[in-house]
Amino acid sequence: MRGKWKVAAACGISVVLVAAMAPAAAAAGGKGSTLEVLLDQGLSSPKGLAVTQDRDLAIGQGAFGAPGPALVYDLRGKGAGSIYPVTDPTMPLNLIDVAVSPKDGTGWGIQAGENGGTLIHQLADGTIVDVLDIPAYQATDPDPVDMDQPPFPEESNAYGLTVDRKGNALVADAANNDLLRVTPDGKAVTVARFDVEMVATDMLPPDLPFPLPDPLPAAIPAEAVPTTVTIGQDGYIYVGELKGVPFRPGSSNIWRIKADAKDATCSVTAPVNCTLYASGFTAIQDIAFGSGSKLYVYELAKEGVFAFEGGLETGNVPPAVLLAVDKGKNGKRTELVKGQLSQPGGVVVVNNVVYVTDNIFFGGRLSKIN
Numbered sequence: 001m002r003g004k005w006k007v008a009a010a011c012g013i014s015v016v017l018v019a020a021m022a023p024a025a026a027a028a029g030g031k032g033s034t035l036e037v038l039l040d041q042g043l044s045s046p047k048g049l050a051v052t053q054d055r056d057l058a059i060g061q062g063a064f065g066a067p068g069p070a071l072v073y074d075l076r077g078k079g080a081g082s083i084y085p086v087t088d089p090t091m092p093l094n095l096i097d098v099a100v101s102p103k104d105g106t107g108w109g110i111q112a113g114e115n116g117g118t119l120i121h122q123l124a125d126g127t128i129v130d131v132l133d134i135p136a137y138q139a140t141d142p143d144p145v146d147m148d149q150p151p152f153p154e155e156s157n158a159y160g161l162t163v164d165r166k167g168n169a170l171v172a173d174a175a176n177n178d179l180l181r182v183t184p185d186g187k188a189v190t191v192a193r194f195d196v197e198m199v200a201t202d203m204l205p206p207d208l209p210f211p212l213p214d215p216l217p218a219a220i221p222a223e224a225v226p227t228t229v230t231i232g233q234d235g236y237i238y239v240g241e242l243k244g245v246p247f248r249p250g251s252s253n254i255w256r257i258k259a260d261a262k263d264a265t266c267s268v269t270a271p272v273n274c275t276l277y278a279s280g281f282t283a284i285q286d287i288a289f290g291s292g293s294k295l296y297v298y299e300l301a302k303e304g305v306f307a308f309e310g311g312l313e314t315g316n317v318p319p320a321v322l323l324a325v326d327k328g329k330n331g332k333r334t335e336l337v338k339g340q341l342s343q344p345g346g347v348v349v350v351n352n353v354v355y356v357t358d359n360i361f362f363g364g365r366l367s368k369i370n
Contacts, residue, residue: 033336034370038355039083043364044068046357048098048161049286049346053105057348057355057366058086060095060109064361067092070107070122073366075350087122097160097346103167110134110158110171117158119169119182131169131186134158138176145177145196147223147244149211160228160286164259165235172226172239179229179239179257192257192274194224194241195267201246205306210245220246224253224266228286233293235259238277239266240284240297247305252281254297278325283308285320290349293327298347298356312361320344320358322369336369 044067048060056075061068069085069092086107087093094112101108107122108131116135122128135156142153160172164181170191171180179191199222204212213220223244230238237257255266256277264273283300290296299321301308311317320341326332336354345357345364354369 035337035340035367036370037365037367038073038081039366040359040363043357043366045345045360046071046364046366047345047360048095048109049348049355049357049366050098050100050162051348051350052100053102055350057350058098058100058107059083059357059366060093060098061364062092062094063096063112063345065363067094069093070095070098070109087128093120096158099161099163099169101163101167102165103163108161108163108169110161116156119158119161119171121169121184131184132180132182132188134171134173134180137180137188138173138178141176141178141190143176143178144193145221145223147196147221160226160239162229162231164231164237170229170231170237172229174225174227174242177224177226179226179237181262189262191237191261192239192255192264192266194226194239194255195265195270196221196223197243197251197253197268198222199243199246199248199251201248203248204246212245222246222248222251227284230287230289231259232256232289237261238287238289238295240281240287242283242285242300242305247283249282249302249304250280252279252284252299254278254281254284254287254295278331281323282321285344286347288347288349288354290324290354291352295325295327295331296347296349296354297323297325298344299323300344317342317361322347322354322356341367 044061045063045065047063050058057073059071069089070087074082096110099108110117119132138156139154146153155175157175159174169182177194181191182188198219225242225244228240239255243251254277256275266274286298301318319339322336324334341358343361345360347356359365
């Protein structure tokens with residue numbers, strides 16, 4: 001297998017041609033934006049989505065479903081519309097997220113496991129190596145703001161991944177409320193920790209499956225739950241958060257962190273080497289920058305976590321939300337393809353075109369937004 005996640009006939013891997021292109025959906029919001037489904041069969045929970053050095057799409061499978069190989073979807077030339085495995089199909093993976101190094105084009109992933117995630121790296125010769133046992137690292141770096149009952153400060157749920165310009169992996173750990181930087185030889189440091197924030201409880205539904213203070217105060221400290229990380233055009237690190245209990249819609253933040261930061265604190269009250277970039281989002285799953293510093297924010301559902309989980313139980317899953325956000329704390333926000341996405345995976349931008357994966361709990365889709 002090629003380690004640079006490139007589409008090339010010489011690589012000797014089998015080619016799976018996409019049988020048909022689904023017709024573009026009618027415009028439904030976002031100044032005439034339309035959804036064009038590129039692939040809606042043969043995928044298994046494709047949460048991870050990244051851009052290769054050749055400006056194609058890297059797709060990780062098996063986040064919440066059956067394992068499968070990492071794939072590249074060809075956007076260019078005679079092979080456009082074809083999809084290729086870039087890891088061994090006989091050794092499928094459960095990839096929570098994927099990333100491609102801008103330095104050397106090699107692929108990275110977070111491989112799910114019984115005890116948490118392992119950071120893996122596919123080398124230039126195609127060999128896949130384990131770089132870091134993430135829960136083992138977090139056992140030495142417990143979460144100082146853990147709000148679990150009972151407390152579990154060493155808990156880990158590595159959920160978001162990117163690679164910086166120096167070729168180091170950046171891992172957003174949703175359970176440990178921190179961001180890690182990991183070198184290719186496995187040396188890890190904590191880039192930033194994410195503080196709790198007081199969040200109003202007025203929208204909590206009754207009969208919750210977890211304990212809360214009684215009587216319930218008007219606001220409680222909520223964990224950040226960082227779910228996604230990307231590098232901006234300015235070289236800074238940007239992290240999006242889900243925001244924990246009480247899971248209030250509109251309580252999620254996006255943070256901006258210096259590229260070389262270590263032990264930064266992302267806090268609305270006492271930040272250190274970390275800036276609140278934008279707020280007012282709901283259960284962020286992924287973020288990506290486009291041209292002109294426009295930021296695309298992919299949210300779980302407009303009504304948030306409780307509505308989403310209820311929809312999974314009934315089969316009536318609420319739509320995901322994809323926002324195009326103009327630069328600045330108060331930048332204009334436009335929803336794209338309203339009502340046409342569900343169970344969000346990843347979002348990336350290639351040549352000013354937005355690509356997303358969704359439907360990740362029921363197979364999976366890859367689509368472009370025109």
